[in-house]
Amino acid sequence: MDKFSLYAGQFLSFREHFAPKGHNACAGCGVALAVRHVYKALDGKVDDIEKASWQIPWEQNLIVGSDTGAQPALLTISKGDNGEMLQICFDNEAMGKKNDTSVIAKKLPAVAAASGYQYAATACPSHPFDLIDKVRKAWEAEGSAFILVLCPCPVAWGFEPENTVQIGRLAVETRTFPLYEIASGYYSITIDEQNARPVRDYLARQDRFAAVKGKKAEALQAEINNAFAALKDKSKINA
Amino acid sequence: MSVKTFKQEKVGCNLLEAGKAQPFVPGTKPELQPVWDKDLCVRCALCYLYCPDAAISRQEDEYFDVDDKLCTGCGICHRECWFGAISMQEVD
Numbered sequence: 397m398d399k400f401s402l403y404a405g406q407f408l409s410f411r412e413h414f415a416p417k418g419h420n421a422c423a424g425c426g427v428a429l430a431v432r433h434v435y436k437a438l439d440g441k442v443d444d445i446e447k448a449s450w451q452i453p454w455e456q457n458l459i460v461g462s463d464t465g466a467q468p469a470l471l472t473i474s475k476g477d478n479g480e481m482l483q484i485c486f487d488n489e490a491m492g493k494k495n496d497t498s499v500i501a502k503k504l505p506a507v508a509a510a511s512g513y514q515y516a517a518t519a520c521p522s523h524p525f526d527l528i529d530k531v532r533k534a535w536e537a538e539g540s541a542f543i544l545v546l547c548p549c550p551v552a553w554g555f556e557p558e559n560t561v562q563i564g565r566l567a568v569e570t571r572t573f574p575l576y577e578i579a580s581g582y583y584s585i586t587i588d589e590q591n592a593r594p595v596r597d598y599l600a601r602q603d604r605f606a607a608v609k610g611k612k613a614e615a616l617q618a619e620i621n622n623a624f625a626a627l628k629d630k631s632k633i634n635a
Numbered sequence: 636m637s638v639k640t641f642k643q644e645k646v647g648c649n650l651l652e653a654g655k656a657q658p659f660v661p662g663t664k665p666e667l668q669p670v671w672d673k674d675l676c677v678r679c680a681l682c683y684l685y686c687p688d689a690a691i692s693r694q695e696d697e698y699f700d701v702d703d704k705l706c707t708g709c710g711i712c713h714r715e716c717w718f719g720a721i722s723m724q725e726v727d
Contacts, residue, residue, distance in 0.1 A: 405680035414689040414705065421687070423665065424709030429687035524684055550709075558710030561685050 408528065409439035424557025426547035426564065427454055427469065427486050430521040434471070434484055434545075437531035442473055454486055480540045483508075484531070488549040495607040497616050500572050501623065504544050509578040514539030517577035517586075520546045522564030526575060526586055533577070546573045554603025563601060570598040571624045576631065583630040595620055665708020667723040669701050675720035682712035682721060 413435045414428070421428040431454055454469035469486040489499045508516040515537035519527040527545065534541035548563040550556065555563055567573040568587055572595055575587040595617045599605040608616065669682070669691075682699055683691045690705035691712060701712075703726070713721045 403678060403680040405683050412689040412692075416704070418688065418705050421707075423707035424711055425687050429685065432687065432689055556710075558714040560687070560709070561711055561715055 404525070409436045411436070411439050422551055422557070424550045424560040426521055426549055426560050427488055429560065430486055430519075430527065430545045430547045433521055433524050433527050434531055437528040438473070438535060441532075441535055475535065480538075482534050482541045482543075484534075484543045484545060486545050486547050488547040488552065490549055490552040494604050497605065497608055497612070500616070500620075502544060502573070505542065505576075505578060508542035509581065512539070513542050515541035515577070515579055516543070518544045518546070518573065518575055520564045520568055520573060520575060522548075522561045523568065523575065523587060530577060530586075533579070537579070552604065554606075555601055559601065563598075566593070566598045566601065569593045570595045571620055572598055574624055574627055576627060582633065583627065585627065585631050592624075665706060666725060667708050667710065668703065668706055668726045669710075669712050669721045670724045671698060671700065672720045672722065673698055675718045677718060677720075679717070681715050681717065685711050685715045687711065 412432075414432060419428055450469065450471055454471075468488065468491070471484045471486070473482045474480070475482055485504065487502075491499070502518065505516040505518055515534050517530045517534065519530050521527060530543055534543055546564065546567060548555075548560045548567070550560060553563070568575055569589050570593045571589075574585060576583060576585045596609070596613050599608050599613060599616075676698055678697055678699070680693075680699070683693065687709065688705045688707050690702045690707075691699050692702065694700050708723070710723055713723050
């Protein structure tokens with residue numbers, strides 16, 4: 397056995413749920429990538445993951461116009477006997493209008509934590525091991541759990557399909573979509589970049605934010621900084 | 636007897652014949668598909684990890700290859716390869 401015969405992907409389940417039947421998503425679909433990793437994380441834990449109930453199926457969410465009002469896909473798996481469940485929301489921000497930056501602020505994990513969910517987190521398929529770790533933690537948490545997954549969409553966001561993972565990574569590095577978890581009320585930031593990139597890097601790569609520049613971009617930057625500082629304050633309680 | 640269309644069938648019936656429906660074929664027959672340069676590949680499996688279509692799998696010689704039927708030609712593997720071992724080339 398030479399030193400290259402072991403790679404990190406070997407620690408994941410080898411079962412591919414998309415092979416051989418495939419899916420009907422577009423090229424470079426972030427939702428498909430996220431669903432693939434979630435299925436991999438839950439393989440062997442849930443009896444038959446493909447028969448899990450999709451309250452809003454992810455295939456339905458794929459074909460989007462800019463103003464069809466498509467809802468994000470929602471996967472619900474019941475665990476335990478007392479009605480506890482694991483809910484994973486695949487948010488591809490396809491319901492936002494063009495140049496509308498209000499989609500960036502995410503309140504769902506905080507709302508879930510406030511309404512009694514034992515575990516709430518945000519995740520992005522550009523950090524697959526972080527995503528898989530969170531899904532496993534959510535499955536093992538005692539009460540209900542919620543995960544919000546940001547899925548870049550090349551069609552609705554307006555970038556080349558090959559950049560899906562890069563855009564996801566930019567969203568995390570510019571702190572537009574910080575990766576954190578709320579375990580039984582305690583916040584902790586899981587991916588904390590020391591030197592955050594300016595948000596204009598993230599905006600400039602996408603057609604949907606073509607008109608967000610200058611003062612608007614600065615206002616958005618201030619908003620993001622405030623939100624991250626608030627998140628940092630909350631996570632200090634834990635430390 | 637002429638073939639009925641679905642509008643002429645009663646509500647709640649079973650359609651026994653497929654008509655013009657065809658089986659679903661995954662993938663969109665991309666123009667470009669990834670090709671691995673085995674001299675540069677270090678078998679890190681980043682391409683396998685980031686493929687949204689689960690088209691990339693490990694071969695017997697421990698290198699990676701693509702399933703033509705599943706690949707949509709998005710180019711994420713080409714973009715994410717740290718060593719530049721994957722190039723997108725036209726398929727025959």
